Amino acid sequence: MIAEFGHFALILAFAVSLYQMTVPMIGAAKGWAGWMDSARPAAMTQFLLVGLSFAALTVAFVTSDFSLKLVYENSHTAKPMLYKVTGVWGNHEGSMLLWVLILALFGAAAAAWGGNLPPSLRARVLGVQASIAAAFYAFIIFTSNPFLRLANPPFDGRDLNPLLQDPGLAFHPPFLYLGYVGLSMTFSFALAALIEGRVDAAWARWVRPWTLAAWMFLTVGIALGSWWAYYELGWGGFWFWDPVENASFMPWLLAAALLHSAIVVEKREALKSWTILLAIMAFGFSMIGTFIVRSGVITSVHSFASDPARGVFILGILTVFVGGGLTLYAARAGAMTAKGVFAPVSREGALVLNNVLLAVAAFVVFIGTMWPLVAELLWDRKLSVGAPFFNKAFTPFMIVLAIVLPVGAILPWKRAVLARALAPLRGALLFAVAVMLLVFAVSTGRSAIAVVGAGLGAWLVAGAVAELIHRTGKSGLSRLLRLPRADWGKAIAHGGLGVTFIGIGLLTAWQVEDIRVAQVGEPFDLAGYQVTLTAVEEVEGPNYISTTGTLQVTRGGREVAVLYPEKRVYPVQAMPTTEAAIDNGIFRDIYLVIGDAQADGGWAIRSYIKPFANWIWLGSILMALGGLISLSDRRYRVAAGARRAAASAVPAE
Amino acid sequence: MKRLALILALLLALPLAALAVQPDEVLDDPVLEGRARQISQKLRCPVCQGENIDESNAAISRDLRLYVRERLVAGDDDTQVVDAVVDRFGEFVLFEPRARGGNLVLWLAGPAMALIALLIAWRFMRGRAAAAAPPAVTLSEAERSRLDEIMRGE
Numbered sequence: 001m002i003a004e005f006g007h008f009a010l011i012l013a014f015a016v017s018l019y020q021m022t023v024p025m026i027g028a029a030k031g032w033a034g035w036m037d038s039a040r041p042a043a044m045t046q047f048l049l050v051g052l053s054f055a056a057l058t059v060a061f062v063t064s065d066f067s068l069k070l071v072y073e074n075s076h077t078a079k080p081m082l083y084k085v086t087g088v089w090g091n092h093e094g095s096m097l098l099w100v101l102i103l104a105l106f107g108a109a110a111a112a113w114g115g116n117l118p119p120s121l122r123a124r125v126l127g128v129q130a131s132i133a134a135a136f137y138a139f140i141i142f143t144s145n146p147f148l149r150l151a152n153p154p155f156d157g158r159d160l161n162p163l164l165q166d167p168g169l170a171f172h173p174p175f176l177y178l179g180y181v182g183l184s185m186t187f188s189f190a191l192a193a194l195i196e197g198r199v200d201a202a203w204a205r206w207v208r209p210w211t212l213a214a215w216m217f218l219t220v221g222i223a224l225g226s227w228w229a230y231y232e233l234g235w236g237g238f239w240f241w242d243p244v245e246n247a248s249f250m251p252w253l254l255a256a257a258l259l260h261s262a263i264v265v266e267k268r269e270a271l272k273s274w275t276i277l278l279a280i281m282a283f284g285f286s287m288i289g290t291f292i293v294r295s296g297v298i299t300s301v302h303s304f305a306s307d308p309a310r311g312v313f314i315l316g317i318l319t320v321f322v323g324g325g326l327t328l329y330a331a332r333a334g335a336m337t338a339k340g341v342f343a344p345v346s347r348e349g350a351l352v353l354n355n356v357l358l359a360v361a362a363f364v365v366f367i368g369t370m371w372p373l374v375a376e377l378l379w380d381r382k383l384s385v386g387a388p389f390f391n392k393a394f395t396p397f398m399i400v401l402a403i404v405l406p407v408g409a410i411l412p413w414k415r416a417v418l419a420r421a422l423a424p425l426r427g428a429l430l431f432a433v434a435v436m437l438l439v440f441a442v443s444t445g446r447s448a449i450a451v452v453g454a455g456l457g458a459w460l461v462a463g464a465v466a467e468l469i470h471r472t473g474k475s476g477l478s479r480l481l482r483l484p485r486a487d488w489g490k491a492i493a494h495g496g497l498g499v500t501f502i503g504i505g506l507l508t509a510w511q512v513e514d515i516r517v518a519q520v521g522e523p524f525d526l527a528g529y530q531v532t533l534t535a536v537e538e539v540e541g542p543n544y545i546s547t548t549g550t551l552q553v554t555r556g557g558r559e560v561a562v563l564y565p566e567k568r569v570y571p572v573q574a575m576p577t578t579e580a581a582i583d584n585g586i587f588r589d590i591y592l593v594i595g596d597a598q599a600d601g602g603w604a605i606r607s608y609i610k611p612f613a614n615w616i617w618l619g620s621i622l623m624a625l626g627g628l629i630s631l632s633d634r635r636y637r638v639a640a641g642a643r644r645a646a647a648s649a650v651p652a653e
Numbered sequence: 654m655k656r657l658a659l660i661l662a663l664l665l666a667l668p669l670a671a672l673a674v675q676p677d678e679v680l681d682d683p684v685l686e687g688r689a690r691q692i693s694q695k696l697r698c699p700v701c702q703g704e705n706i707d708e709s710n711a712a713i714s715r716d717l718r719l720y721v722r723e724r725l726v727a728g729d730d731d732t733q734v735v736d737a738v739v740d741r742f743g744e745f746v747l748f749e750p751r752a753r754g755g756n757l758v759l760w761l762a763g764p765a766m767a768l769i770a771l772l773i774a775w776r777f778m779r780g781r782a783a784a785a786a787p788p789a790v791t792l793s794e795a796e797r798s799r800l801d802e803i804m805r806g807e
Contacts, residue, residue: 235673235708242703270781344778352778356770364763371750371759379755384697386705386748393763517676595675604676 003068006056007147010097013049013104014137016042020107020130024123028195036123040111043126046133047101047108054088054101057146061088067153070094070146076159076572078543086169087160092294092310093146095173099290100140102174102181103133110185110210117206124192125185132184135317143310159543159572168228176221176248180286182214183251186258187283190276191325194332199272204265207279209631211262215255216627222248223620234578236591236608238507238616241390246369247289250362254282257358260351268340268348268413273333274355280329284322285362291318292369343415350408354401361397368393402456402501406463409494410470424470428462443509453505460498464491485633493626496619503615512609517602523554527609529590530554536594536603544568546579549594549603553583565594589613673708675715680722689722692734696721697746705748 020042027035057070061084066072074091075084083090089098107129114122140146189207193199225245230238239245258278264271291314342348368385375381406428411421436455443450468491472480512527523532535550547567553560563581570577583590588611595604674693680686693707698714706714706721717738724734738746752760792800 233708237708240703338781338784341781341784342778343782344775348781349778352774356767356774360763360767360770363766367759367762371756375755381755382743382745383750383756384703384745384748385750385759386695386697386703388695388749389759392749393760397763397767515674515676515679598676606673 002056002059003065003147003149006053006060007145009049009053009056010137010147011141013046013053013100014134014141016046016049017130017134017137020046021127021134025127028120028123028127031120033119036119039123039126039130040114042130043104043107043111046130047104050097050101050104054097057094057097058085058088061085061094064157066155066157067149068146069148069150072150072154072157074160075157076543077156078572079159079165080542082167082170083160083165087164089173090160090164090169093140093144095177096136096140096144097146098174099177099181100133100136102177103129103136103184106181106185106210107133110188121192121196121203124195125188128188128191129184132188132321135320139310139313139317143313159570162544162568162570162573162575162577163232165543165570166228166232168224168232172221172224172228174221175217175224179214179216179218179221179255180248180251180289182210182217183255183279183283183286185210186214186255186279187321187325190279191328194276194325194328197332197335199265199276199336201266201269204262204275208259208262208266211255211258211279211282212627212631215252215259216624216631218248218252218255219620219624219627222252223617223624226620227617230613231580231582232577234580234593235606236511236580236589236610236613238504238613241368241387243369244289244293246365246390247285247292250285250365250369251282251289253358253362253365254278254285257355257362258282260354260358264340264348264351268342270338270340270342270348271352271355272336272338273329276333276336277329278355278359280322280325284318284325285366287314287318287321290314340414342413345411345418346416347408347411347413350404350411353404354408357397357401357404361394361401364393364397365390399452399456402460402497405460405494405497406467409463409490410467425463425466428459428466431462432456432459439506450505450509453508454502457498457500457502457505460501461495464495464498467491467494486630489626489628489630489633491626492629493623496622496624496626498619499615499622500619503612503617503619506612507610507616510609510611514605514607516605517598518605519602526553526590526607528555529560529609531592531605531607533603533605536597539566541568543572544570547594549592549605551581551592551605553590553592561590563590563592565592567594567596584614586614587612673710674718678715678718678722680726685722685725688731689718689725692721692725692731693718695735695748696738697748699742699746 020039024036024039024042027033027038059065060068060071061075062081064071064075064077064084066075070091070093074094075087079087087094089095107126110122110125110129114125117125186207189203189210193203222245225248226238229240230236258275261271261275261278265275291311294310294314340348368390371385372383375383406425407418407422410424432455435458436451439454440451468480468483468487471483471487514524514526516524518524518531518533520533520535523530525531530553532552532554533549534552537548537550539546539548545568549565551563551565553563561583563583565581566579568577568579569575578593580591580593582592588609591608591610593606595606597603674690680689690707694705696706696717698704698706698709698711698717700711700713701709704714706717721734721738724737729737735747744750750756750759
């Protein structure tokens with residue numbers, strides 16, 4: 001009964017979205033205020049209805065209602081409650097429902113906080129947003145209905161894929177979807193602006209908070225996924241250049257580019273048509289990501305059980321929206337003329353370079369991801385493109401980006417003298433060189449990755465600090481604290497990027513690995529630590545059987561940690577997983593994995609020292625935090641668009 | 654076909670349930686072992702979903718790891734080892750496609766795009782530098798009244 005209720009609510013939401021995509025649009029075209037304003041209650045109603053539908057599915061999972069096919073296929077009575085709830089989106093149908101829930105959430109948020117938008121723009125934004133929602137409701141209702149019943153409900157379910165039975169599932173997909181779907185807002189704003197035929201500083205100011213929010217969520221989502229892979233997959237990799245990872249990385253890169261180009265539109269009224277194009281592309285790539293995960297055209301560890309019909313449907317949605325968006329763009333882009341005048345060496349010029357680097361980097365990821373498909377279509381060749389390619393083809397752009405970033409960030413608007421702009425950065429440069437020399441000294445004979453990564457990271461962090469000092473001038477601490485939050489956000493996000501660079505560089509270059517058969521009670525040496533396997537026990541978990549090792553780690557006779565790596569077997573799915581045990585530290589992680597019992601006694605043990613591993617995610621969190629601080633800037637909080645005229649008269653930087 | 658590969662991978666992975674490189678595979682000579690690891694990270698497990706043979710649990714990956722080490726011990730250089738594996742399984746197992754023939758497009762696309770983008774950006778910025786400053790922006794009637802409203806409100 002509750003499931004049917006959920007299904008019905010979803011169909012009603014579909015109907016509301018059909019209303020919302022037409023009536024307000026007509027109203028905006030004809031100038032009828034009532035028709036335009038009806039978009040707001042419609043957006044709220046839509047959110048309420050999808051929320052009810054999602055709640056109904058959650059109830060089915062929580063109460064283990066195996067008469068629902070989806071619950072039967074993805075749940076089990078013995079599964080811990082956390083995974084019963086998160087299992088709602090640990091499958092194709094449920095995750096699509098989460099997707100439209102978030103889509104409706106963003107629509108409702110725009111309706112709630114869009115009070116200061118011009119009514120016609122607001123109506124069109126909500127109209128475009130509803131058309132996206134309608135397409136995805138149709139997709140769910142016609143190809144991926146989560147509320148299908150089974151004629152003969154089985155006694156128990158088939159359980160969730162054990163790899164997904166992890167707290168990571170609670171946070172990784174929701175954040176990722178908040179990011180993906182958040183970009184639909186920028187897409188809606190871009191299309192609405194094209195329909196209105198007007199892009200100006202006010203538009204950029206309205207669209208930037210949404211981009212910033214989407215980018216922040218995407219940053220957190222990707223970082224969580226990377227961290228999850230790090231501890232769950234058993235060898236401590238943090239990035240695999242898997243097609244689905246790439247699918248989330250491309251929108252991230254484009255959203256980062258969009259954030260920066262929207263600043264130029266906002267402050268200098270230039271780069272308008274490029275910004276609109278980026279907004280269309282960023283959401284386009286989000287949908288390409290959905291297509292890749294769900295169609296199965298590209299093999300990936302992340303793929304849901306794929307179905308060609310779904311792939312075709314999503315490809316259709318993708319074509320209509322990206323194709324439609326680009327057609328509209330082609331027709332209207334000419335009308336958007338740049339106003340700001342600036343020299344190539346200026347903040348604007350630096351932001352253009354930022355966009356070139358980020359967009360080309362996204363293009364490299366795109367072509368690498370799609371190349372196997374292209375090669376198969378054109379020459380019938382089956383080939384692979386993986387980490388070694390991306391490491392070589394992608395990294396150079398990031399290196400150039402890191403070199404230029406602190407300089408670009410400090411350049412004045414309009415016209416700059418490079419030598420003068422560089423003066424505040426002398427200390428930062430000195431610091432970065434010192435770090436490079438230090439890293440070089442302690443890692444002689446190793447690859448250049450450590451030196452380059454740590455050097456660039458130090459340059460970014462010190463550059464961000466130098467910029468804050470430069471903005472403070474001579475007036476000291478009180479001025480520093482009164483800097484606009486946008487300045488703080490910028491410095492923290494850029495510094496965070498530097499911290500991530502340091503983590504990636506040092507982890508890649510300095511990792512120590514040891515693979516051996518360990519006998520119980522016999523210590524072995526791991527890069528200065530002594531590791532002893534003291535016991536191995538069979539432990540029964542709620543829905544798995546675990547082989548748990550107890551390993552004592554000491555250094556110079558002092559105990560550092562006792563770790564319990566596990567090897568689990570989930571009988572329902574008959575699938576083994578490894579649960580690495582990690583002793584987290586600021587400068588290193590000790591990462592232990594237990595393998596099989598050996599025929600002649602002892603256990604296979606893999607141990608790693610992972611230097612600076614946590615810096616990768618710490619940096620990502622700092623980037624997201626920078627975004628959050630920037631988002632809380634007064635300029636966005638106070639009647640964003642309404643203050644346009646007053647705000648643009650005062651140079652805020 | 655793909656589903657078959659998946660089932661195959663699971664079947665092959667299950668009985669062993671082994672983790673990637675096993676202690677008994679490791680070569681005594683650390684230099685050779687280091688080379689073996691380097692090579693294995695560039696080779697794709699033929700039955701898994703995008704894992705390299707160094708990380709994969711499948712039986713065939715173990716066989717391939719052992720084969721790579723065998724060839725190295727026999728004195729092959731890195732390219733010979735990789736060629737031998739590609740001869741058997743095709744270029745599908747190469748995670749880094751060879752920069753030859755059609756694949757040149759893949760390798761050159763990034764740098765070419767960067768050059769084009771820089772060229773366009775440079776022309777745009779030259780244009781911006783030469784452009785005349787626009788006349789001061791005037792507010793529309795609606796904007797002016799809205800502005801008045803706000804100013805009164807504060």
